[in-house]
Amino acid sequence: MDIRFKSIKGMNDILPPESNIWINLEHLLREHFFMAGFREIRTPILEYFELFVRGIGEGTDIVEKEMYSFKDKDGEMITLRPEGTAPVVRAIIEHNFLKHDGICRFFYLGPMFRYERPQKGRLRQFHQFGAEVFGIQDGSIDGELIFLGVSLLNKLGVQERDFITKVNSLGCIECRKGFRESLVVFLNKSKDSFCDDCKRRILTNPLRVLDCKNDSCRALTQDAPCTVDYLCEGCSKHFDEVKRALKCFEIKYEIDSRLVRGLDYYSRTTFEIQITNNLLGSQNTVIAGGRYNSLFKDFVGEDYPAIGFAGGIERLLEVIDKKLIEPKEKLRVSFMSDLASFDVRDVLVVQKLREAGIEVEVDLATKSYKSKFKRADRNQSTFAIIKGEDEKKGGYYTVKDLRLSINSEDKQFRIKPEELCNEILRRKEIEWS
Numbered sequence: 240m241d242i243r244f245k246s247i248k249g250m251n252d253i254l255p256p257e258s259n260i261w262i263n264l265e266h267l268l269r270e271h272f273f274m275a276g277f278r279e280i281r282t283p284i285l286e287y288f289e290l291f292v293r294g295i296g297e298g299t300d301i302v303e304k305e306m307y308s309f310k311d312k313d314g315e316m317i318t319l320r321p322e323g324t325a326p327v328v329r330a331i332i333e334h335n336f337l338k339h340d341g342i343c344r345f346f347y348l349g350p351m352f353r354y355e356r357p358q359k360g361r362l363r364q365f366h367q368f369g370a371e372v373f374g375i376q377d378g379s380i381d382g383e384l385i386f387l388g389v390s391l392l393n394k395l396g397v398q399e400r401d402f403i404t405k406v407n408s409l410g411c412i413e414c415r416k417g418f419r420e421s422l423v424v425f426l427n428k429s430k431d432s433f434c435d436d437c438k439r440r441i442l443t444n445p446l447r448v449l450d451c452k453n454d455s456c457r458a459l460t461q462d463a464p465c466t467v468d469y470l471c472e473g474c475s476k477h478f479d480e481v482k483r484a485l486k487c488f489e490i491k492y493e494i495d496s497r498l499v500r501g502l503d504y505y506s507r508t509t510f511e512i513q514i515t516n517n518l519l520g521s522q523n524t525v526i527a528g529g530r531y532n533s534l535f536k537d538f539v540g541e542d543y544p545a546i547g548f549a550g551g552i553e554r555l556l557e558v559i560d561k562k563l564i565e566p567k568e569k570l571r572v573s574f575m576s577d578l579a580s581f582d583v584r585d586v587l588v589v590q591k592l593r594e595a596g597i598e599v600e601v602d603l604a605t606k607s608y609k610s611k612f613k614r615a616d617r618n619q620s621t622f623a624i625i626k627g628e629d630e631k632k633g634g635y636y637t638v639k640d641l642r643l644s645i646n647s648e649d650k651q652f653r654i655k656p657e658e659l660c661n662e663i664l665r666r667k668e669i670e671w672s
Contacts, residue, residue, distance in 0.1 A: 382484020
């Protein structure tokens with residue numbers, strides 16, 4: 240097949256009827272965040288390259304290996320967004336959202352882009368939802384945000400036995416120095432046994448070694464130092480607040496010292512909600528996030544309280560109860576006519592049917608009615624409304640019930656235009672009552 244007519248590897252089409260499920264899931268996500276006091280923010284898919292280098296960190300896999308970056312016609316280095324947090328921070332600073340009471344709650348939905356080997360739960364164009372809270376310093380919001388993620392999974396039919404919530408604290412820049420020094424000493428003892436990526440990370444970003452998915456590397460770091468053992472008084476107090484909040488929200492959790500996350504901007508709380516029933520294989524994290532107070536320092540010169548999470552929609556679709564987001568059954572009809580017979584009165588009838596919640600496809604194509612009926616059958620239409628030359632002269636419509644056999648007495652009837660909508664609705668109530 241000509242490559243011009245194939246989608247790019249790892250960038251998939253979403254086609255009907257699956258697209259209907261996506262629409263319903265996105266609606267449910269929006270409703271979930273709106274009900275928690277969040278408002279939607281939509282950032283461009285293209286940002287300046289420097290935003291992600293400064294925000295995510297030069298030593299991260301995303302910046303070094305995975306970003307889609309190129310020069311535009313003005314010679315500016317542009318990047319397809321690989322994640323949502325840095326663009327949201329850029330937007331709220333650029334548009335002065337923090338100048339009022341300083342507290343903002345935003346959520347987002349949209350495509351992200353990373354160049355990596357496509358696999359189950361990981362595509363080059365993937366879709367994320369995320370929630371971000373700005374302006375609250377204490378650990379209560381950390382617990383509330385984790386609850387927001389857990390309650391979302393509950394709403395989508397994921398059983399509590401099928402996922403686990405993991406939390407950790409990375410501390411602040413100051414108390415992390417001691418941890419980093421101890422970690423580097425520990426890692427260097429087995430330096431030659433690590434994979435090539437981890438050997439590089441020991442020099443550039445040693446915390447990322449703890450996040451390696453290679454089984455041999457994980458075994459080598461089994462007895463590595465734990466971040467919580469190096470927390471300063473302020474970070475230790477904050478982590479205690481987070482744990483108290485989780486208890487208040489009745490969230491079952493475990494502390495995971497490996498939970499360092501892959502982005503440089505995280506500090507203090509990090510968390511992941513992982514699926515434990517093997518539906519996702521090794522890519523089992525559906526929601527993940529943490530605090531990133533220090534991200535603001537690159538933009539405004541000082542830290543600012545901020546925490547958020549993101550989740551993958553493709554991964555979510557693998558684990559949720561699809562029955563909860565399947566399209567609700569709607570009455571569908573096909574209005575069959577031709578340009579010689581169709582007029583503005585028919586448009587008004589079609590609009591009235593649609594306003595009453597009935598899906599109406601208008602078929603004015605120059606083809607036989609036999610072909611039109613075949614199409615209506617493929618589209619699962621319940622009724623065919625016909626207006627041909629005879630109907631136009633007689634001032635009526637012919638309605639066929641496409642579910643009934645050809646010999647049924649109720650298969651076909653004539654009706655005046657002003658009575659059509661009520662009759663269709665009456666038959667719908669009889670059928671669905």
